[in-house]
Amino acid sequence: MSTESAAEKSAVNGIRTALGIGGVLSVIVGILILAWPGKTAMVVTAIIAIYAIAAGLVYAGLGIFSKNRGGWSRVGHIVLGIVFIIAGIVAFLNLGQATAWLALFLGILVGILWIVEGVVALSTLGDAASRGWTIFFAIISIIAGIVLLFSPIWGATVLWWLLGIALIVLGIIQIVRAFRFGKQDL
Template sequence: MTTTSATQTPVANGIRVALGIGGVLALIVGVLILAWPNKTAIVVTAIIAIYAIIAGLVYAGLGIFSQHKGGWARVGHIVLGVVYIIAGIVAFMNLAQTTMWLAVFLGILVGIVWIVEGVVAMTALGDASSKAWTIFFAIVSVIAGIAILFSPFWGAQILWWLLGIALIVLGVMNIARAFTFGRRRP
Protein backbone atom coordinates (compact mmCIF):
# COMPACT_ATOMS: atom_id res chain seq x y z
CA MET A 1 0.00 0.00 0.00
CA THR A 2 1.40 3.36 -1.01
CA THR A 3 0.52 6.60 0.62
CA THR A 4 0.50 9.88 -1.20
CA SER A 5 2.46 12.56 0.58
CA ALA A 6 1.19 16.11 0.80
CA THR A 7 3.82 17.18 -1.74
CA GLN A 8 2.25 15.03 -4.44
CA THR A 9 -1.40 16.05 -4.19
CA PRO A 10 -2.84 18.17 -6.99
CA VAL A 11 -4.10 20.72 -4.46
CA ALA A 12 -0.66 21.13 -2.90
CA ASN A 13 0.93 21.41 -6.33
CA GLY A 14 -1.64 24.03 -7.36
CA ILE A 15 -0.99 26.06 -4.23
CA ARG A 16 2.75 25.73 -4.74
CA VAL A 17 2.47 26.99 -8.33
CA ALA A 18 0.17 29.87 -7.29
CA LEU A 19 2.59 30.90 -4.54
CA GLY A 20 5.51 30.75 -6.95
CA ILE A 21 3.82 32.71 -9.73
CA GLY A 22 2.46 35.29 -7.29
CA GLY A 23 5.89 35.60 -5.70
CA VAL A 24 7.68 36.07 -9.01
CA LEU A 25 5.14 38.69 -10.14
CA ALA A 26 5.40 40.57 -6.84
CA LEU A 27 9.19 40.47 -7.04
CA ILE A 28 9.22 41.77 -10.62
CA VAL A 29 6.78 44.60 -9.89
CA GLY A 30 8.68 45.53 -6.72
CA VAL A 31 11.98 45.70 -8.62
CA LEU A 32 10.34 47.76 -11.38
CA ILE A 33 8.93 50.21 -8.83
CA LEU A 34 12.35 50.70 -7.21
CA ALA A 35 14.36 50.74 -10.45
CA TRP A 36 12.03 52.94 -12.50
CA PRO A 37 9.53 54.51 -10.08
CA ASN A 38 8.23 57.18 -12.48
CA LYS A 39 7.91 54.91 -15.51
CA THR A 40 6.24 52.20 -13.44
CA ALA A 41 3.78 54.76 -12.03
CA ILE A 42 2.98 55.89 -15.59
CA VAL A 43 2.33 52.26 -16.58
CA VAL A 44 -0.02 51.87 -13.59
CA THR A 45 -1.79 55.08 -14.66
CA ALA A 46 -2.15 53.69 -18.19
CA ILE A 47 -3.66 50.50 -16.77
CA ILE A 48 -6.14 52.58 -14.77
CA ALA A 49 -6.98 54.60 -17.92
CA ILE A 50 -7.57 51.38 -19.88
CA TYR A 51 -9.79 50.12 -17.07
CA ALA A 52 -11.76 53.39 -17.14
CA ILE A 53 -12.38 53.11 -20.88
CA ILE A 54 -13.41 49.45 -20.65
CA ALA A 55 -15.68 50.17 -17.66
CA GLY A 56 -17.17 53.10 -19.59
CA LEU A 57 -17.93 50.88 -22.56
CA VAL A 58 -19.56 48.32 -20.27
CA TYR A 59 -21.70 50.93 -18.50
CA ALA A 60 -22.70 52.55 -21.79
CA GLY A 61 -23.51 49.13 -23.20
CA LEU A 62 -25.66 48.32 -20.17
CA GLY A 63 -27.56 51.55 -20.65
CA ILE A 64 -28.03 51.13 -24.38
CA PHE A 65 -28.80 47.41 -24.61
CA SER A 66 -30.51 46.65 -21.30
CA GLN A 67 -34.18 45.95 -21.76
CA HIS A 68 -34.87 45.34 -18.08
CA LYS A 69 -33.83 48.72 -16.69
CA GLY A 70 -36.05 51.76 -16.49
CA GLY A 71 -35.45 54.92 -18.51
CA TRP A 72 -33.53 56.84 -15.85
CA ALA A 73 -31.37 53.84 -14.96
CA ARG A 74 -30.45 53.44 -18.62
CA VAL A 75 -29.64 57.15 -18.95
CA GLY A 76 -27.58 56.98 -15.76
CA HIS A 77 -25.57 54.03 -17.05
CA ILE A 78 -24.95 55.78 -20.37
CA VAL A 79 -23.86 59.02 -18.67
CA LEU A 80 -21.60 57.11 -16.28
CA GLY A 81 -20.13 55.22 -19.22
CA VAL A 82 -19.42 58.42 -21.12
CA VAL A 83 -17.76 59.95 -18.03
CA TYR A 84 -15.52 56.90 -17.62
CA ILE A 85 -14.58 56.93 -21.31
CA ILE A 86 -13.77 60.65 -21.26
CA ALA A 87 -11.70 60.21 -18.08
CA GLY A 88 -9.74 57.37 -19.67
CA ILE A 89 -9.11 59.34 -22.87
CA VAL A 90 -8.05 62.46 -20.94
CA ALA A 91 -5.68 60.32 -18.85
CA PHE A 92 -4.11 58.91 -22.02
CA MET A 93 -3.70 62.37 -23.54
CA ASN A 94 -1.07 63.19 -20.90
CA LEU A 95 -0.09 60.20 -18.81
CA ALA A 96 2.67 62.06 -16.96
CA GLN A 97 0.34 64.80 -15.66
CA THR A 98 -2.34 62.26 -14.81
CA THR A 99 0.24 60.23 -12.89
CA MET A 100 1.23 63.33 -10.90
CA TRP A 101 -2.41 64.14 -10.21
CA LEU A 102 -3.09 60.57 -9.04
CA ALA A 103 -0.02 60.67 -6.78
CA VAL A 104 -1.14 63.92 -5.15
CA PHE A 105 -4.72 62.67 -4.86
CA LEU A 106 -3.61 59.41 -3.23
CA GLY A 107 -1.23 61.31 -0.94
CA ILE A 108 -4.07 63.54 0.25
CA LEU A 109 -6.39 60.56 0.63
CA VAL A 110 -3.85 58.61 2.70
CA GLY A 111 -3.16 61.69 4.84
CA ILE A 112 -6.85 62.14 5.60
CA VAL A 113 -7.33 58.42 6.30
CA TRP A 114 -4.38 58.36 8.72
CA ILE A 115 -5.69 61.39 10.60
CA VAL A 116 -9.16 59.85 10.87
CA GLU A 117 -7.63 56.53 11.92
CA GLY A 118 -5.70 58.27 14.70
CA VAL A 119 -8.80 60.10 15.91
CA VAL A 120 -10.84 56.88 15.84
CA ALA A 121 -8.12 55.10 17.84
CA MET A 122 -8.37 57.80 20.50
CA THR A 123 -12.16 57.48 20.66
CA ALA A 124 -11.77 53.73 21.22
CA LEU A 125 -9.22 54.24 23.99
CA GLY A 126 -11.64 52.99 26.65
CA ASP A 127 -11.90 49.58 24.94
CA ALA A 128 -8.17 49.23 24.25
CA SER A 129 -6.24 46.50 26.03
CA SER A 130 -3.08 48.62 25.86
CA LYS A 131 -3.84 52.29 26.32
CA ALA A 132 -0.19 53.34 25.92
CA TRP A 133 0.15 51.63 22.52
CA THR A 134 -3.21 52.99 21.40
CA ILE A 135 -2.22 56.56 22.33
CA PHE A 136 1.18 56.10 20.65
CA PHE A 137 -0.48 54.73 17.50
CA ALA A 138 -3.02 57.56 17.43
CA ILE A 139 -0.36 60.27 17.80
CA VAL A 140 1.90 58.73 15.12
CA SER A 141 -1.05 58.26 12.78
CA VAL A 142 -2.24 61.86 13.14
CA ILE A 143 1.30 63.28 12.78
CA ALA A 144 1.98 61.11 9.70
CA GLY A 145 -1.35 62.14 8.18
CA ILE A 146 -0.65 65.84 8.73
CA ALA A 147 2.87 65.45 7.29
CA ILE A 148 1.51 63.84 4.14
CA LEU A 149 -1.17 66.52 3.77
CA PHE A 150 1.54 69.21 3.77
CA SER A 151 3.43 67.40 1.01
CA PRO A 152 1.15 64.84 -0.65
CA PHE A 153 3.41 64.22 -3.66
CA TRP A 154 6.42 63.52 -1.44
CA GLY A 155 4.26 61.27 0.73
CA ALA A 156 3.01 59.39 -2.32
CA GLN A 157 6.61 58.86 -3.48
CA ILE A 158 7.60 57.44 -0.09
CA LEU A 159 4.55 55.16 -0.09
CA TRP A 160 5.38 54.06 -3.67
CA TRP A 161 8.93 53.10 -2.62
CA LEU A 162 7.60 51.30 0.46
CA LEU A 163 5.22 49.39 -1.80
CA GLY A 164 8.15 48.39 -4.02
CA ILE A 165 10.18 47.20 -1.02
CA ALA A 166 7.19 45.33 0.41
CA LEU A 167 6.51 43.62 -2.92
CA ILE A 168 10.13 42.46 -3.17
CA VAL A 169 10.09 41.07 0.38
CA LEU A 170 6.69 39.41 -0.09
CA GLY A 171 7.71 38.07 -3.50
CA VAL A 172 10.86 36.43 -2.11
CA MET A 173 8.88 35.02 0.82
CA ASN A 174 6.20 33.56 -1.47
CA ILE A 175 8.83 32.03 -3.76
CA ALA A 176 10.42 30.41 -0.70
CA ARG A 177 6.98 29.23 0.46
CA ALA A 178 6.37 27.73 -2.99
CA PHE A 179 9.43 25.51 -2.58
CA THR A 180 8.57 24.48 0.97
CA PHE A 181 4.76 24.28 0.93
CA GLY A 182 3.42 20.86 1.88
CA ARG A 183 6.79 19.37 2.74
CA ARG A 184 6.87 17.30 5.87
CA ARG A 185 9.63 17.85 8.36
CA PRO A 186 11.46 14.71 9.47
Protein backbone atom coordinates in the same frame (compact mmCIF):
# COMPACT_ATOMS: atom_id res chain seq x y z
CA MET B 1 0.31 5.18 -6.47
CA SER B 2 -3.32 5.49 -5.47
CA THR B 3 -5.73 7.87 -7.15
CA GLU B 4 -6.09 9.82 -3.90
CA SER B 5 -2.35 10.39 -3.48
CA ALA B 6 -1.99 11.32 -7.16
CA ALA B 7 -4.76 13.90 -6.78
CA GLU B 8 -3.15 15.21 -3.59
CA LYS B 9 0.25 15.48 -5.30
CA SER B 10 -1.34 17.27 -8.25
CA ALA B 11 -3.06 19.75 -5.90
CA VAL B 12 0.19 20.38 -4.01
CA ASN B 13 2.05 20.96 -7.30
CA GLY B 14 -0.66 23.36 -8.44
CA ILE B 15 -0.45 25.34 -5.22
CA ARG B 16 3.35 25.37 -5.35
CA THR B 17 3.24 26.65 -8.94
CA ALA B 18 0.74 29.38 -8.04
CA LEU B 19 2.84 30.45 -5.05
CA GLY B 20 5.99 30.49 -7.16
CA ILE B 21 4.47 32.47 -10.04
CA GLY B 22 2.88 34.93 -7.61
CA GLY B 23 6.21 35.36 -5.83
CA VAL B 24 8.18 35.91 -9.03
CA LEU B 25 5.64 38.45 -10.31
CA SER B 26 5.75 40.26 -6.98
CA VAL B 27 9.55 40.47 -7.06
CA ILE B 28 9.51 41.70 -10.68
CA VAL B 29 6.94 44.43 -9.96
CA GLY B 30 8.84 45.44 -6.80
CA ILE B 31 12.10 45.75 -8.76
CA LEU B 32 10.34 47.77 -11.48
CA ILE B 33 8.94 50.14 -8.84
CA LEU B 34 12.38 50.67 -7.30
CA ALA B 35 14.33 50.84 -10.57
CA TRP B 36 11.87 52.99 -12.56
CA PRO B 37 9.37 54.46 -10.10
CA GLY B 38 8.03 57.11 -12.48
CA LYS B 39 7.66 54.85 -15.49
CA THR B 40 6.08 52.10 -13.38
CA ALA B 41 3.63 54.62 -11.92
CA MET B 42 2.76 55.66 -15.49
CA VAL B 43 2.11 52.02 -16.39
CA VAL B 44 -0.21 51.71 -13.37
CA THR B 45 -1.97 54.91 -14.44
CA ALA B 46 -2.32 53.52 -17.98
CA ILE B 47 -3.83 50.31 -16.59
CA ILE B 48 -6.33 52.38 -14.58
CA ALA B 49 -7.13 54.38 -17.74
CA ILE B 50 -7.73 51.15 -19.67
CA TYR B 51 -10.00 49.96 -16.86
CA ALA B 52 -11.90 53.28 -16.96
CA ILE B 53 -12.50 52.96 -20.70
CA ALA B 54 -13.57 49.31 -20.39
CA ALA B 55 -15.89 50.11 -17.46
CA GLY B 56 -17.28 53.05 -19.44
CA LEU B 57 -18.08 50.80 -22.38
CA VAL B 58 -19.82 48.34 -20.05
CA TYR B 59 -21.88 51.08 -18.34
CA ALA B 60 -22.82 52.64 -21.67
CA GLY B 61 -23.73 49.20 -23.03
CA LEU B 62 -25.91 48.52 -20.00
CA GLY B 63 -27.71 51.79 -20.55
CA ILE B 64 -28.17 51.30 -24.26
CA PHE B 65 -29.06 47.61 -24.41
CA SER B 66 -30.84 46.96 -21.09
CA LYS B 67 -34.56 46.58 -21.67
CA ASN B 68 -35.41 45.91 -18.01
CA ARG B 69 -34.22 49.27 -16.63
CA GLY B 70 -36.24 52.44 -16.42
CA GLY B 71 -35.44 55.54 -18.46
CA TRP B 72 -33.45 57.40 -15.80
CA SER B 73 -31.45 54.30 -14.92
CA ARG B 74 -30.54 53.83 -18.58
CA VAL B 75 -29.61 57.51 -18.99
CA GLY B 76 -27.55 57.35 -15.78
CA HIS B 77 -25.63 54.32 -17.01
CA ILE B 78 -24.98 55.95 -20.39
CA VAL B 79 -23.78 59.21 -18.79
CA LEU B 80 -21.60 57.31 -16.31
CA GLY B 81 -20.16 55.29 -19.19
CA ILE B 82 -19.35 58.44 -21.17
CA VAL B 83 -17.67 60.02 -18.11
CA PHE B 84 -15.53 56.90 -17.58
CA ILE B 85 -14.56 56.79 -21.25
CA ILE B 86 -13.65 60.50 -21.32
CA ALA B 87 -11.63 60.14 -18.10
CA GLY B 88 -9.71 57.19 -19.57
CA ILE B 89 -8.99 59.01 -22.83
CA VAL B 90 -7.91 62.20 -21.03
CA ALA B 91 -5.61 60.12 -18.80
CA PHE B 92 -3.99 58.56 -21.89
CA LEU B 93 -3.57 61.90 -23.61
CA ASN B 94 -1.86 63.37 -20.52
CA LEU B 95 -0.31 60.27 -18.96
CA GLY B 96 2.42 62.16 -17.06
CA GLN B 97 -0.03 64.68 -15.61
CA ALA B 98 -2.56 61.94 -14.82
CA THR B 99 0.16 60.03 -12.97
CA ALA B 100 1.09 63.13 -10.94
CA TRP B 101 -2.58 63.80 -10.20
CA LEU B 102 -3.10 60.19 -9.09
CA ALA B 103 -0.07 60.45 -6.76
CA LEU B 104 -1.39 63.73 -5.36
CA PHE B 105 -4.88 62.27 -4.89
CA LEU B 106 -3.58 59.12 -3.19
CA GLY B 107 -1.23 61.14 -0.94
CA ILE B 108 -4.09 63.37 0.21
CA LEU B 109 -6.47 60.42 0.60
CA VAL B 110 -4.02 58.40 2.71
CA GLY B 111 -3.24 61.52 4.79
CA ILE B 112 -6.93 62.06 5.53
CA LEU B 113 -7.44 58.37 6.30
CA TRP B 114 -4.51 58.33 8.74
CA ILE B 115 -5.83 61.41 10.54
CA VAL B 116 -9.30 59.86 10.80
CA GLU B 117 -7.74 56.57 11.98
CA GLY B 118 -5.85 58.43 14.72
CA VAL B 119 -8.97 60.26 15.85
CA VAL B 120 -10.96 57.00 15.87
CA ALA B 121 -8.20 55.35 17.93
CA LEU B 122 -8.47 58.18 20.47
CA SER B 123 -12.24 57.72 20.59
CA THR B 124 -11.75 54.09 21.67
CA LEU B 125 -9.50 54.90 24.63
CA GLY B 126 -12.18 53.83 27.10
CA ASP B 127 -12.25 50.32 25.61
CA ALA B 128 -8.52 50.01 24.90
CA ALA B 129 -6.58 47.29 26.67
CA SER B 130 -3.44 49.40 26.41
CA ARG B 131 -4.15 53.11 26.64
CA GLY B 132 -0.48 54.03 26.17
CA TRP B 133 -0.10 52.14 22.90
CA THR B 134 -3.43 53.45 21.67
CA ILE B 135 -2.42 57.06 22.37
CA PHE B 136 1.01 56.45 20.78
CA PHE B 137 -0.61 54.94 17.68
CA ALA B 138 -3.12 57.78 17.43
CA ILE B 139 -0.46 60.48 17.70
CA ILE B 140 1.79 58.82 15.09
CA SER B 141 -1.18 58.30 12.78
CA ILE B 142 -2.35 61.90 13.07
CA ILE B 143 1.17 63.31 12.59
CA ALA B 144 1.81 61.06 9.57
CA GLY B 145 -1.55 62.13 8.11
CA ILE B 146 -0.75 65.81 8.56
CA VAL B 147 2.68 65.34 6.94
CA LEU B 148 1.01 63.67 3.96
CA LEU B 149 -1.50 66.50 3.64
CA PHE B 150 1.27 69.10 3.54
CA SER B 151 3.43 67.12 1.10
CA PRO B 152 1.22 64.56 -0.64
CA ILE B 153 3.51 63.97 -3.64
CA TRP B 154 6.51 63.32 -1.38
CA GLY B 155 4.37 61.06 0.80
CA ALA B 156 3.03 59.17 -2.21
CA THR B 157 6.61 58.72 -3.45
CA VAL B 158 7.70 57.27 -0.09
CA LEU B 159 4.64 54.99 -0.02
CA TRP B 160 5.43 53.89 -3.60
CA TRP B 161 9.02 52.98 -2.63
CA LEU B 162 7.77 51.13 0.45
CA LEU B 163 5.36 49.21 -1.77
CA GLY B 164 8.25 48.23 -4.06
CA ILE B 165 10.34 47.04 -1.11
CA ALA B 166 7.40 45.16 0.39
CA LEU B 167 6.65 43.45 -2.93
CA ILE B 168 10.24 42.24 -3.23
CA VAL B 169 10.37 40.95 0.35
CA LEU B 170 6.95 39.31 0.19
CA GLY B 171 7.71 37.88 -3.26
CA ILE B 172 10.90 36.24 -1.99
CA ILE B 173 8.98 34.81 0.97
CA GLN B 174 6.32 33.51 -1.44
CA ILE B 175 8.98 31.84 -3.61
CA VAL B 176 10.47 30.16 -0.53
CA ARG B 177 6.97 29.02 0.44
CA ALA B 178 6.55 27.54 -3.05
CA PHE B 179 9.64 25.40 -2.60
CA ARG B 180 8.66 24.39 0.93
CA PHE B 181 4.91 23.85 0.41
CA GLY B 182 3.80 20.27 0.87
CA LYS B 183 7.12 19.04 2.27
CA GLN B 184 7.11 17.59 5.74
CA ASP B 185 9.54 19.19 8.18
CA LEU B 186 11.68 16.58 9.86
